[in-house]
Amino acid sequence: MNASSPLPTDSDAFRVAVRDFLSEALTPELIRAGERTTSVFSDFEAGRQWQSILHQRGWGAPDWPLEYGGTGWDIQQRYIFQEECRQANAPTPVMMGIQMLGPMLMHFGTPSQKERFLPGIISGENVWCQGYSEPGSGSDLASLKTTADHDGDDFVVNGTKIWTSMAHYSDWIFCLVRTDKAVKPQAGISFLLIDMATPGITVKPFTSLDGEVEQCQVFFEDVRVPTANLLGEENQGWTVAKSLLEFERGGQHFTIDLKKQLSKMQHMMSSETCRVTADPTFAYRVAETQIDVMALEQTELRIKGSLTAGDNPGALSSLVKVSGTELGQRCAELLIEAAGQSAIPWQSEVLAPSYNGSTAAASESVTTMAEYINSRATTIYGGTAEIQRSIIAKHVLGL
Amino acid sequence: MTMTEEQTMLWDTADRYLRDNADFNQRRDQIAEGVYSQPQKWQAFAEMGWLAMPFPESMDGLNFGLREIAILAELCGQYLVTEPLIDTLAVASTVLMHSDQAGALVPDVISGELIAIAAIDEPTAESRLSPSSTLSKTESGWHLQGRKYWISAGASATHFVVLADSCNGLAWVLVAKNAEGLSCETFPTHDGKGGANCHFDLAIDDNQILLMGDAASDALSAFRECAMTLSSAETLGAAQAALDTTVDYTKQREQFGQPLASFQALQHRMANMLIQTETTRSLVYAACDAADRDSPDRARFARAAKVKSAAVGRKVTQEAIQLHGGIATTDEYIVGHFFKRVTALETWVCSKGEALQEFMALDNNKIAPAGPA
Numbered sequence: 111m112n113a114s115s116p117l118p119t120d121s122d123a124f125r126v127a128v129r130d131f132l133s134e135a136l137t138p139e140l141i142r143a144g145e146r147t148t149s150v151f152s153d154f155e156a157g158r159q160w161q162s163i164l165h166q167r168g169w170g171a172p173d174w175p176l177e178y179g180g181t182g183w184d185i186q187q188r189y190i191f192q193e194e195c196r197q198a199n200a201p202t203p204v205m206m207g208i209q210m211l212g213p214m215l216m217h218f219g220t221p222s223q224k225e226r227f228l229p230g231i232i233s234g235e236n237v238w239c240q241g242y243s244e245p246g247s248g249s250d251l252a253s254l255k256t257t258a259d260h261d262g263d264d265f266v267v268n269g270t271k272i273w274t275s276m277a278h279y280s281d282w283i284f285c286l287v288r289t290d291k292a293v294k295p296q297a298g299i300s301f302l303l304i305d306m307a308t309p310g311i312t313v314k315p316f317t318s319l320d321g322e323v324e325q326c327q328v329f330f331e332d333v334r335v336p337t338a339n340l341l342g343e344e345n346q347g348w349t350v351a352k353s354l355l356e357f358e359r360g361g362q363h364f365t366i367d368l369k370k371q372l373s374k375m376q377h378m379m380s381s382e383t384c385r386v387t388a389d390p391t392f393a394y395r396v397a398e399t400q401i402d403v404m405a406l407e408q409t410e411l412r413i414k415g416s417l418t419a420g421d422n423p424g425a426l427s428s429l430v431k432v433s434g435t436e437l438g439q440r441c442a443e444l445l446i447e448a449a450g451q452s453a454i455p456w457q458s459e460v461l462a463p464s465y466n467g468s469t470a471a472a473s474e475s476v477t478t479m480a481e482y483i484n485s486r487a488t489t490i491y492g493g494t495a496e497i498q499r500s501i502i503a504k505h506v507l508g509l
Numbered sequence: 510m511t512m513t514e515e516q517t518m519l520w521d522t523a524d525r526y527l528r529d530n531a532d533f534n535q536r537r538d539q540i541a542e543g544v545y546s547q548p549q550k551w552q553a554f555a556e557m558g559w560l561a562m563p564f565p566e567s568m569d570g571l572n573f574g575l576r577e578i579a580i581l582a583e584l585c586g587q588y589l590v591t592e593p594l595i596d597t598l599a600v601a602s603t604v605l606m607h608s609d610q611a612g613a614l615v616p617d618v619i620s621g622e623l624i625a626i627a628a629i630d631e632p633t634a635e636s637r638l639s640p641s642s643t644l645s646k647t648e649s650g651w652h653l654q655g656r657k658y659w660i661s662a663g664a665s666a667t668h669f670v671v672l673a674d675s676c677n678g679l680a681w682v683l684v685a686k687n688a689e690g691l692s693c694e695t696f697p698t699h700d701g702k703g704g705a706n707c708h709f710d711l712a713i714d715d716n717q718i719l720l721m722g723d724a725a726s727d728a729l730s731a732f733r734e735c736a737m738t739l740s741s742a743e744t745l746g747a748a749q750a751a752l753d754t755t756v757d758y759t760k761q762r763e764q765f766g767q768p769l770a771s772f773q774a775l776q777h778r779m780a781n782m783l784i785q786t787e788t789t790r791s792l793v794y795a796a797c798d799a800a801d802r803d804s805p806d807r808a809r810f811a812r813a814a815k816v817k818s819a820a821v822g823r824k825v826t827q828e829a830i831q832l833h834g835g836i837a838t839t840d841e842y843i844v845g846h847f848f849k850r851v852t853a854l855e856t857w858v859c860s861k862g863e864a865l866q867e868f869m870a871l872d873n874n875k876i877a878p879a880g881p882a
Binding site for chain 2: 393394397398400401402404405406407408409411412429432433496498499500502503504506507508509
């Protein structure tokens with residue numbers, strides 16, 4: 111199917127069209143990268159390659175409005191697309207640019223900023239990372255201390271950002287910086303777009319519990335950033351940041367991945383290595399988890415059904431984030447129990463998409479332990495589960 | 510969220526009526542006097558068309574779906590309605606309506622004269638699906654023998670729709686409450702609905718046998734599925750009301766010089782109540798839509814909604830009591846009554862455990878492709 115042929119609007123036919131494209135476009139190596147994904151990010155190069163393929167097809171950012179390169183698909187079609195990609199084991203590219211920064215540029219950016227940054231984001235050519243947390247500012251994000259001081263036509267940035275996912279691969283970083291120390295914390299923050307190649311920036315990667323590197327700390331020492339790279343007005347960065355976080359929390363369809371975990375579970379429970387088939391309480395726990403996933407799926411559809419493309423789901427995104435991440439953790443726990451001893455081997459090399467050899471772990475549980483380990487981060491990043499509950503209490507319940 | 514204009518209108522009208530006519534203190538007084546269904550209110554339900562909702566236009570019904578009936582069920586939970594609304598609608602739309610006698614019976618249901626309540630629980634039967642009550646052939650007709658106990662809303666019934674075993678398989682039999690050979694003891698119940706225990710030992714005419722054999726079994730499945738979804742909807746309404754009451758109360762009540770609502774430990778528990786209630790809401794509405802579209806997933810969604818709402822109804826109303834403190838343990842305060850009603854609903858017709866077992870046994874209980882129910 112070529113890029114100009116119109117897609118069927120009927121959802122079954124749409125699904126078939128997406129499936130056809132995927133079976134043609136996904137190479138065995140890309141699929142292996144998808145299969146061996148143990149967190150929100152796949153192998154970096156595979157993800158970047160896949161983003162470029164999607165972009166060539168015109169599907170680089172299905173959630174974006176048509177005028178910026180979106181697809182014009184309705185909510186149902188976008189859901190189907192994401193689901194089919196996951197079912198076909200397409201790798202997941204680094205999405206901070208498309209999911210988070212893109213909508214902010216469209217909303218707060220100047221025409222020249224949009225023109226300059228959006229094309230590189232959707233093509234996957236420019237990879238972006240998110241500079242929010244600092245060593246002393248986690249949940250209390252507004253206390254951040256990285257400063258940006260005016261000097262001629264530039265800001266001069268000093269400070270450090272931490273838990274910056276994929277910074278070691280990124281070309282650009284969007285950053286919250288302090289531009290006014292005299293006012294109350296939220297009122298003195300600005301949103302800056304910074305080229306990672308600028309002199310004075312260094313990146314220190316962390317090895318995570320699963321042995322992989324995704325998280326980094328980024329240091330800024332007298333980094334000069336043109337004032338043209340300010341997104342939104344000076345000292346209005348908190349507004350941009352909050353809006354972005356709602357997109358971050360609400361932008362995903364958690365249930366697509368949850369259902370994939372449950373399918374894995376069913377596959378595992380029917381395998382020879384499974385140790386839990388004799389345990390009737392296990393089957394009950396799986397069934398109750400399955401029901402909770404159904405409830406979340408219908409909730410996602412209900413919330414998204416009331417939004418149009420480019421809209422912000424608001425505080426309800428916190429509800430979905432808490433439920434989605436905590437259910438993901440429950441699924442990961444069930445999977446680790448189902449895998450039993452077969453999940454203990456730790457062989458980082460088998461996660462590489464190019465790896466074709468045998469594995470010490472049972473084939474269906476190669477990624478199980480790493481997924482379980484990484485699931486603990488999901489209720490910490492993007493605003494902890496505790497912060498989400500406080501948002502719900504304040505903005506939904508009015509407490 | 511996502512209600513049609515017609516559904517919003519129905520909600521608003523019913524909400525207004527119940528706000529004005531289902532006062533909590535009045536409810537307490539009436540229950541103390543042994544009145545569980547107020548004739549005036551029941552007549553108003555009939556006049557507003559609530560008793561006509563599930564029936565087709567050919568029977569002078571309004572031909573509404575389960576989604577609309579669930580709106581009433583949700584409001585029954587919120588206002589702690591003791592009249593046997595979901596009880597009657599569930600059995601009338603799945604059993605009475607499909608019998609040869611429908612033409613004679615349905616108009617009386619719609620007018621409010623016939624209050625038919627399903628009688629399925631027995632003191633000794635192993636399962637409510639296989640009754641030990643028997644309907645046996647006699648020379649002149651039939652004979653019904655057996656006991657039906659703990660019939661919810663049984664005190665308000667004019668008739669019982671009795672599930673019995675016959676030589677032709679299951680049978681649904683209509684028996685007037687004042688029939689000779691039926692001894693019926695009514696009693697108050699913890700949820701205010703008023704119950705009945707019945708002994709049946711009486712002759713039955715052909716025209717009292719509503720359904721028999723496969724048709725009766727099919728009707729039992731349909732009745733149970735309908736009851737699962739409506740009890741889920743009523744539980745949802747009660748849980749939401751318990752949450753709302755708790756939020757209001759903790760904003761007012763001061764301890765340590767500040768409102769309870771300002772304490773983060775309590776805020777997070779109320780946030781959990783909201784998360785649980787909202788995700789339950791999604792599943793209940795999905796179960797209604799699946800039934801109304803006669804989706805292949807309808808059985809799965811009804812059971813999922815039952816399991817989820819039972820668990821959440823219990824948790825949310827327990828938390829409501831805890832966050833209120835002592836006041837919620839009294840009969841004069843409303844919150845404990847939500848707790849008692851959801852406890853009774855949990856086991857009505859189909860328990861959470863039964864629903865979970867059935868959910869697991871369903872053929873199509875695979876991980877279904879995403880999308881609306």
